[in-house]
Amino acid sequence: MIHPVLTRAARPLALAGLSLAALSLPALAQETAEAAAPEFASAAETAFIFNTLLFLMGGFLVMWMAAGFAMLEAGMVRTKNVSMQLLKNVALYSIAGIMYWAVGYSLMYVDVASYIGTLAPYGWPDAGTANEGSYSVASDWFFQMVFVATAASIVSGTLAERIKLWPFLIFVVVLTGFIYPIAGSWKWGTGWLDAMGFQDFAGSTLVHSVGGWAALAGALLLGARNGKYASDGRVAPIPGSNMALATLGTFILWLGWFGFNGASQLAMGTNADASDISRIFANTNLAAAAGVVAALILTQLLYKKVDITFVLNGALAGLVSITAEPLTPSPFMAIVIGAVGGIIVVLTVPLLDKFRIDDVVGAIPVHLIAGIWGTLAVPLTNGDASFGVQLVGVVAYAVFTFVASFIVWSILKAAMGLRVSPEDEMNGLDLAEVGVEAYPEFIAVHGR
Template identity: 45%
Template structure:
């Protein structure tokens, strides 16, 4: 039980405190005291920085995936949102998010002990937060926060006002994401209870996926998505080459996401984590491919790509705590969960999610949190149902309930207030013409004669 509680605080935070933090209570903006206290600090610093750079590189992966899965007339809009939501998330996490997530937790270097519900120190990276170890971890956590924010872009694609989307990106990164993150990773009540989420199946992906579902529901479907009987119509994306490249970039960046969460180059478990990440991804892709082929008779590239991503999302929470065979099972089940959730959202809930953001990140993310309580084998300090520990499964279920309630309630409130304050959806005329021209005054593609591409007629328009 003691070991489980230690990991419940978040292995990544514990490792950072042990390996990087200076024993001197004062901030260390020069790094001299940190280096004197721990000669291995440079290797660990470089490892965390490289991992942060890899996670940052996932941002163009999201941009290309979403652009490819939507229509040509909205390409500039998608790319713009993916550029600017990173900018908004970074500023929000610098000003407020990091302090609310880790401030006063006693987990991050330089920030004193606090309460189990919310952080309260280190705003704007000033005071004790002006410390090389704290700032290192801010950068690593900031790219995670930006990932959670950008997940929503695809679900709300082709009909959302840019101004409303940017306001959402800032507020989610400043408030909604970091407060739940504090509960699990920042010394909060879920972590104290024993909840484990190694790299963010729940904290990052499920939070972003549930917000994506709520945002898409609040917006309503794209014009022409459903016929008069409420049956969904396909609205194909315009460039599967872009989408496929996006999947590969995300796959590559995920090694920083998962293996980087050791926050220590000296933590040799990184080999298991990286291998589990790769195996879960390919198992998710193969499972989704075969299930779709059985149903349709075709090998579906889109389903395969989303299956890969769902496998990655599912393994993100348990990647450090399971054996490779379990990673294959978790990834394959992640692909199955994704396909079921995508069908349920589109056909039963009648919610238009153009890229399957909830299915990939929300549904597979919740399954990943649950998978810790089932498959953790005790070799890295956490034991699940597979070795007879039912307590961990119960705690993971409590964490899931807290995540769903917090994210759903705050997300619905956020999108409702934004809708009333500035309006979420563009006009019918702008949606039909395409957001590239109407929101940005430019088209992503031109004909050989140099004229801007004319918006094509939409299904059901």
């Protein structure tokens, strides 16, 4: 529209100017659109973003498993030892993070020839770095770090209620900084077991059995809790303090396992990767549920009553069992693999008692034995795996981890002692080792 104040004489000139402007509008519009158009990410950039997001989301889910272990152990130990277990879990997670940066990650992944990587602190690119490959380097470090903390948590539960704080923490330094990374480099660091074709998708052996072997070595040297085994062979049950906490811990671990297994796909930049992650989630959940149901039914048949501790550990054993290969099983096979894990727990706990091996939370049956089962079961659904190579891997990790752990535990026992005094054990480690009791009012009323 022409402005009304324009005179009649000026109107033709104005119309001519508007015509020229109209002719130039398409070019101006195109230039404006090009200037305002967003820069769409390339396929590689999109994959980078989603892969990094997968590592970070999986990492914080696995980190949340530290809370699960803390709650599970707090519920499984007696009231007088709860603060000690909580302290150990906070401390071991923190130590694992520092040690995995200082030496662990480089030993596991940097310049791995066959058996060991580089002994040096690990660093990531400076802020603002755009070209890091197909994922952020720091996100990968974070995701790998939370796994090593899981291995240390397994040891904590087995040795509860009678081990001193500082020998345990020193062992965590060695486990997270050296033993676990060296063992992990053999497969995940493309070492000699990877070259053989050994398969362990998310760590039934690399994480869970490694933690289980370290725990077994410590339990043998530490001995059982006072009063657990009588001289005539009888086993005295020592109930945990809080099944509500133990159940909460189990559900937290179950949730965290979706990050543990799902993010081990290591890529989320394509439709195929997203579909695979979905199948991993579904199989992981089915295996855990099958472990619960199998333990539920078997304890009813064997003991005429259902023991909730067996059922909780059945869920965890099902999860450990499917961890070696959560992608290739059909739903039915995921249920079978998880159910066998639940059965293993129910049958193995009494077997440990026969050998007078005191495992407070049942970590050895759940993580060690079920981890072995899950690793050997991989060829049932994965055609790229063989029973012979899987067995070689299981034996290699067993020998290395148990021997190395036994040596470290033995040195600690000789140098500073592993076990608290009988008096401190009777009074509780909260009072003897921590100085802050978890339930002071309860203990004041009911005694120890």
